[in-house]
Amino acid sequence: MKTVFFSWFNVLLSTLAVLLPQAVLAARVDLASVTASTSLEPAEGVSYEPSNLTDGKVSTVWVEGEEGSGLGSWILIDLGGSRDIESITLWNGNWYSWDFWNRHNRIKDLEVELADGTTHKFTLKDQKIPETIRFPAVVHTDSLKLKIKSVYAGTTFHDTCLSELEVDDSSPESWLKPYGYSDSGHLAEDADGTYEVSNTYDGILDTMWCENQRNGDGTGSWIEYHFNSTVRPSTLHLRNGNTYSLGFWMKSNRAKSAELLFSDGSRQTISIKDTLMEQSIPVLPNATTSIRITFTQVTKGKEYNDLCISEAFFE
Numbered sequence: 001m002k003t004v005f006f007s008w009f010n011v012l013l014s015t016l017a018v019l020l021p022q023a024v025l026a027a028r029v030d031l032a033s034v035t036a037s038t039s040l041e042p043a044e045g046v047s048y049e050p051s052n053l054t055d056g057k058v059s060t061v062w063v064e065g066e067e068g069s070g071l072g073s074w075i076l077i078d079l080g081g082s083r084d085i086e087s088i089t090l091w092n093g094n095w096y097s098w099d100f101w102n103r104h105n106r107i108k109d110l111e112v113e114l115a116d117g118t119t120h121k122f123t124l125k126d127q128k129i130p131e132t133i134r135f136p137a138v139v140h141t142d143s144l145k146l147k148i149k150s151v152y153a154g155t156t157f158h159d160t161c162l163s164e165l166e167v168d169d170s171s172p173e174s175w176l177k178p179y180g181y182s183d184s185g186h187l188a189e190d191a192d193g194t195y196e197v198s199n200t201y202d203g204i205l206d207t208m209w210c211e212n213q214r215n216g217d218g219t220g221s222w223i224e225y226h227f228n229s230t231v232r233p234s235t236l237h238l239r240n241g242n243t244y245s246l247g248f249w250m251k252s253n254r255a256k257s258a259e260l261l262f263s264d265g266s267r268q269t270i271s272i273k274d275t276l277m278e279q280s281i282p283v284l285p286n287a288t289t290s291i292r293i294t295f296t297q298v299t300k301g302k303e304y305n306d307l308c309i310s311e312a313f314f315e
């Protein structure tokens with residue numbers, strides 16, 4: 001949605017449940033700091049600093065500042081004390097757009113060094129997907145140093161990029177993990193990425209679900225979460241609209257009210273605030289295996305007549 005776009009050839013299969021092996025979610029560790037050996041100098045007001053790795057946006061990117069491909073460049077994650085770390089999730093390459101992702105280097109071989117000097121080696125996939133790398137067993141450390149050992153070459157630039165990272169410990173997560181998603185339909189993938197329901201469950205502010213009604217404003221559109229066992233959600237954590245930026249938030253439609261439908265057929269009406277900040281909406285006690293959110297009222301954006309939801313987590 002960064003670029004003006006609409007396609008009439010939207011994915012009709014989206015009404016079928018998309019089954020996924022496991023959502024990219026676990027108990028996220030708050031990081032004390034993330035620094036890097038080098039960073040590309042800012043250009044035209046765009047920063048490539050390591051702070052971009054933990055800002056919750058995939059369109060902001062760390063780029064190494066070496067002459068060549070940045071082999072040996074590293075990112076140092078300070079955990080602020082000893083932690084039991086299970087995995088790291090990486091948004092590898094430059095996720096600003098598909099074009100930028102293709103044109104810049106992605107990390108291939110990565111070495112992760114623990115505070116005691118122990119190293120673990122990982123080979124990343126050359127795919128624009130969030131990739132979780134897991135240690136063979138939980139590691140106890142107060143820092144993680146990620147060192148670039150080899151790269152997948154971009155078609156235009158020699159700079160190696162990483163867009164976002166997340167570190168997870170071994171404690172159970174408080175979020176309910178869906179095993180699949182379905183919806184009334186969503187915008188087709190464009191230069192910026194996809195608009196699938198799974199984008200509402202990735203902890204990333206600039207990935208989102210957007211409905212694809214041909215003439216409507218999103219009223220009546222729905223998203224649904226499927227769980228592989230009975231869950232009892234108490235809260236819906238929502239990021240309404242396109243939370244990429246305030247400017248884009250104002251351009252796209254936002255939800256004003258919705259109805260939750262549980263697997264036993266019971267329903268709950270909810271009001272949704274017109275804010276890009278996170279809002280917590282109480283969910284009535286219900287044992288359920290699925291939750292459908294049908295949007296019943298919409299606030300119109302200034303430019304695009306598409307309802308978007310950036311995050312919708314159940315706890």
Ligand SMILES: [Ca+2]
Nearest residue numbers: 052057060163
């Ligand atoms: Ca980022």
Ligand SMILES: [Ca+2]
Nearest residue numbers: 199204207310
């Ligand atoms: Ca998201």
